Amino acid sequence: MKNKVHPYIPNMVPEVKEDMLKEIGVPSVMELYSCIPEELHLKNEMNIPKALTEYELRRHIEGLLNKNVSADEYINFLGAGCWQHFVPAVCDEVNQRSEFLTAYAGEPYEDHGRYQALFEYQSLLAELVDMDVVNVPTFDWGQAAATSIRMAARLTGRRKILLASTVSPERMKIIVNYGSPELDFDFVDFEKDTGLLDMKDLKAKISDETAAIYFENPSYLGFIESQGAEISEVARENEALLVVGVDPISLGVLAPPSQYGADIVCGDLQPLGMHMNYSGGQAGFIATRDEEKFINEYPSRLFGIVPTVKEGEYGFGDVAYDRTSFALREKGKESVGTQTALWGITAGVYLSLLGPNGMYELGQTIMQNSQYAVKQLNKLPGVKGSRLTSPFFKEFIIDFNDTGLSVETINKKLLDQKIFGGKDLSKEFPEYGQSALYCVTEVHTKDDIDHLITSLQEIVTN
Numbered sequence: 030m031k032n033k034v035h036p037y038i039p040n041m042v043p044e045v046k047e048d049m050l051k052e053i054g055v056p057s058v059m060e061l062y063s064c065i066p067e068e069l070h071l072k073n074e075m076n077i078p079k080a081l082t083e084y085e086l087r088r089h090i091e092g093l094l095n096k097n098v099s100a101d102e103y104i105n106f107l108g109a110g111c112w113q114h115f116v117p118a119v120c121d122e123v124n125q126r127s128e129f130l131t132a133y134a135g136e137p138y139e140d141h142g143r144y145q146a147l148f149e150y151q152s153l154l155a156e157l158v159d160m161d162v163v164n165v166p167t168f169d170w171g172q173a174a175a176t177s178i179r180m181a182a183r184l185t186g187r188r189k190i191l192l193a194s195t196v197s198p199e200r201m202k203i204i205v206n207y208g209s210p211e212l213d214f215d216f217v218d219f220e221k222d223t224g225l226l227d228m229k230d231l232k233a234k235i236s237d238e239t240a241a242i243y244f245e246n247p248s249y250l251g252f253i254e255s256q257g258a259e260i261s262e263v264a265r266e267n268e269a270l271l272v273v274g275v276d277p278i279s280l281g282v283l284a285p286p287s288q289y290g291a292d293i294v295c296g297d298l299q300p301l302g303m304h305m306n307y308s309g310g311q312a313g314f315i316a317t318r319d320e321e322k323f324i325n326e327y328p329s330r331l332f333g334i335v336p337t338v339k340e341g342e343y344g345f346g347d348v349a350y351d352r353t354s355f356a357l358r359e360k361g362k363e364s365v366g367t368q369t370a371l372w373g374i375t376a377g378v379y380l381s382l383l384g385p386n387g388m389y390e391l392g393q394t395i396m397q398n399s400q401y402a403v404k405q406l407n408k409l410p411g412v413k414g415s416r417l418t419s420p421f422f423k424e425f426i427i428d429f430n431d432t433g434l435s436v437e438t439i440n441k442k443l444l445d446q447k448i449f450g451g452k453d454l455s456k457e458f459p460e461y462g463q464s465a466l467y468c469v470t471e472v473h474t475k476d477d478i479d480h481l482i483t484s485l486q487e488i489v490t491n
Contacts, residue, residue: 104477108424108468109452110197111305115472117382120302124375144345148332150377157277158294159285161319164329166312166373170297171203173313174274177295179363180326181241181270182212189213191234193226193244198457221460223419224252235267245274251424252417261290277301279422281388293317298372302379312372325352328363391471395423399469405482411489416464423470430462432489439488446484
């Protein structure tokens with residue numbers, strides 16, 4: 030028995046195991062896995078190293094972590110779904126308060142001001158995206174987009190979805206996986222030189238079976254989709270819904286999707302006060318108009334404000350809780366599971382700090398920095414600072430094809446200069462050859478950008 034009991038794995042005492050198996054009516058633990066095909070069973074012994082003491086384990090993990098180099102040590106030009114923005118200290122201060130930080134993802138199962146904090150977050154983000162209703166955050170943009178699309182399918186009673194081919198490849202996998210097999214997906218081509226959606230291809234592929242069109246603005250490739258109103262009109266003509274994914278930090282300077290016809294808006298909250306974290310720090314949002322048909326399709330929690338029995342007093346709580354999978358369980362339209370409510374509160378703090386003027390100034394700063402970077406890059410021999418001719422926000426494609434060097438080689442040499450180069454697009458978008466997606470935000474100083482330019486000049490000319 031001593032060899033079978035582990036302090037970190039529950040219910041390992043043989044007597045406890047036997048009682049549990051007897052209770053559920055199975056002869057052995059392996060019976061619980063009988064549905065797994067035989068060909069998927071591991072036949073050989075697992076190579077599990079000797080167990081370490083708690084102290085030895087800590088030293089081992091810290092040793093591994095110390096091999097990493099962070100974006101605080103190197104200048105970082107990576108984006109592509111997780112972006113480096115300035116995080117005000119008060120964001121961390123508030124989200125670490127005991128009223129909000131719990132052992133269960135900050136979930137609001139009881140109220141210590143959480144309900145009001147989440148209502149305030151929803152109100153602030155709703156104003157930013159120019160919509161009426163915002164949910165308690167999902168895990169990330171991928172889940173938010175997938176859920177938004179499923180909402181559209183339920184609302185229309187259709188199953189065909191049109192996705193822009195410029196959608197983030199990782200997000201696209203989540204969307205397709207989450208929607209299958211109930212939904213059918215087709216991909217709309219884009220113009221290589223601009224990145225814009227190919228309207229001829231869109232009109233050829235849309236039909237009376239189409240539930241929704243989904244594109245992102247700014248896109249994964251950085252460009253701003255300027256055809257929003259036209260895309261919306263095509264959707265309306267075919268009685269389909271328009272779902273648009275957006276980086277919320279861009280909305281201080283760009284028109285929100287609602288203003289060019291979006292029915293559902295989604296995106297990632299990470300730019301709004303969240304640090305970059307490996308495998309964490311993401312949170313998705315969904316926003317719609319305040320219409321009952323939309324609200325009833327949200328699988329996630331919504332918080333509202335209502336008057337109490339005491340005149341002049343207000344309380345905060347769930348709106349239409351009975352529609353959620355928390356209430357309906359297996360009969361729910363969609364299972365949401367644990368949500369990242371804590372990051373919603375953080376985003377609320379961030380938005381309340383900046384306000385409309387602050388978001389505008391922030392957006393201006395980002396665009397000025399990115400425009401300066403592209404202008405300087407275009408001076409380098411063999412380098413095209415922006416591969417696409419469309420306007421961009423904070424991300425853009427740098428074309429290295431005429432340098433004779435691969436992005437992989439350039440990025441390795443940039444590491445010697447303590448720079449994280451852009452994401453290599455040669456596999457995700459092979460039509461652009463040796464090109465990389467770079468991100469410039471408010472954290473990048475003129476010296477940072479000049480250091481990148483000097484380093485690239487040395488690489489491409491030697």
